[in-house]
Amino acid sequence: MIEIDGISKTYGGTVKAVDHMTFEVKDGEITAVIGPNGAGKTTVLKMIVGILAPDEGNIRINGHDIVSDPLEAKMQFGFVADNPDVFLRLKGIEYLNFMGDLYGVSTEERQKQIEIMGDRFEMKEALNDKILSYSHGMRQKIVVMGALLHSPSVWILDEPLTGLDPRSAFELKEMMKEHTREGKSVVFSTHVLEVAEKLCDKVAIINKGRLVFMGTLNRLREENPGEDSLENIFLKMTEGL
Template sequence: MIEITNVNKSYTGVEKAVDNLNVVIPEGEIFGFLGPNGAGKTTSIKMITGILKPDSGSIKINGKDIVSQTVEAKKQFGFVPDTPNMFLRLKGIEYLNFMADIYGVPSDLRLERIESMSKRFSMTDALGDQIQSYSHGMRQKIVVMGALIHEPPVWILDEPMTGLDPKSSYVLKEMMKEHVQSNKTVFFSTHVLDVAERICDRVAIINKGKILFCGKMEEIKEHFKSNDSLEKMFLEMTEHE
């Protein structure tokens, strides 16, 4: 579960990048976080993951406060950032073992998980190569694998489909569905609105730091009195703002 209560963040001291954000994401839910560029999505995600500290308000991950219980809170989630360019000199297997070491994953379990995920993402033959030799999509896959190797109850995914081939995108979407079927949580930021429409249980639309809408697809269609696609309703809502 992710609980975001009255969260604010300003970089200038005047205009808020995030303005009084209130969202609760329970177990068993894929939650889509949508918004145009500059809407406050990345700032929100950086606060949820403890990279940035909110000016006010609180953020809890499975009951652990990200500011006052930082280490305990960070053990609860796996985070996939929007850019996968990290630890480029490490080999893929070295990076996965490094991530497993950080989270204290035992040797037998990490081997099992690395084997399973590398097969699903068709990465088995690439694990011995340096990450800097990988394509963008391969880097994205190794970062996803590293974030999930400790099987965290909460997944926080920022544009995770970027650069992925269709098969890998399908695999990741299936993994997200499997995860919430185990009564766990997926927080999912994306610009691909048709994907969000198909797989998310609820969505929030943020613009200029404020939540414009939060609810199920049926609720947003009822709100607009429309059967249009999420893309059309999103454009209408954000352009109006």
């Protein structure tokens, strides 16, 4: 579970990227964060995982404050950033072992997880190649595998489907569903409204640093009668704000 309480972030003393935002990502739910370019989605996710510090407010992950108790808080989640170009000179298996060492994953458990995810993402044959030689989609898959290697209860994913081939995108979406069926939580940002509409339990709509809606799709439709698609509602809610 992620608890976000009144967080704000200002860049350069003038640009308010996030403005007093409060919401929860509950266990057993997939929450999609959607919004126009520059709305503040990535800034919010970077504050949740501790890359950026909020100017005010608090963030707790499974009860651990990301600022005052960062090591324990970071053990609770797996994070996939929006740029998969990391550790390019390592082989895929070296990167996964590095992530396993970082999170204290036993040899037996990491081998098991690498086997499972390698099959699901069709990456087993590429693990002994350098990440530098991977396509964008393959780099995205190895980063996802590394983030999930320690079986975290909370998944935080920034545009995780970008660059994935249809089969791998399907597998990751299925993994999200399986994860929340076990009573765990997923929050991900996306520009693909159809994915949010079909996959998520709740949506957080952000525009110009402010949370303009947080709740279920049914509630969103109830508050916007006459609009059937998430796309139409999204355009209506972010127009002119």
